[in-house]
Amino acid sequence: MKLKVKIFFIIIIIFFLVTIYNYYFHEAKDECLFSSENVEKSYYLKANKLLKKEGIKLFLYDSNTMKYYEAKRPYEIFYSLVHVSGDIMIAKKQKRMNKKDKVSWALGISRKPTYIYIPENKRASILKRKNKILRNIGTCYLVDNLLGYHVSTKE
Known part of the structure; x- marks a missing residue:
């Protein structure tokens, strides 16, 4: 009986230790917007390099x-x-995009909605920026997907 107890x-x-480890391990990932599990820093730098080769500058x-x-x-x-x-669209779970999807999304030629995982503490500021741009479309630069240049929509 004592052995069973x-x-x-x-x-x-062991169950509690594994649970605590998983909690802290995943929390650390969620803190960083550009963690390797979610969207990589190196991807953005590579995407920017690719866009510059195509004549696109991001502002x-x-x-x-x-x-x-x-x-x-x-x-x-x-x-x-x-x-x-x-x-x-904001994803509720982390998903990986393959290289082709990342490049087509960066160039703005993706035909399907792009889901990006963003930690809860970062979502408000990003959605606020996106909504601000959509409301004041005349005051921002847009990427012209065909020409690959930023075109000012302000007359």
Whole structure:
């Protein structure tokens, strides 16, 4: 009887240790917007390099200086790419995109909606930026998918 109780407690302790490990391991991933499981920093830098070869430059608008500046850092490239495709949806689970899907999404030629996993603490700021751009379409630069250049829609 004592042996069964000991085995039972050992199993419970192992279960709790595994649960705690998984919780902290996955929480650490969720903290970083550009973790390797979700969307990689290197992908954004490669996508930016590919877009530059095609003649596309990604810009962000700084509301403090009221000027556009070129996106160079991974998170700036991400924010700039957010408004390239109007079909971006927020995924509830992490999903991997293959290289072909990533490139077509970066170029804005994807035919299907793109799902991006974004941790909960980052979603509000990204959705706010996307909605702001959609409301003030005349004050931002859009990527012309055919020409591959930024075209100002402000007359």
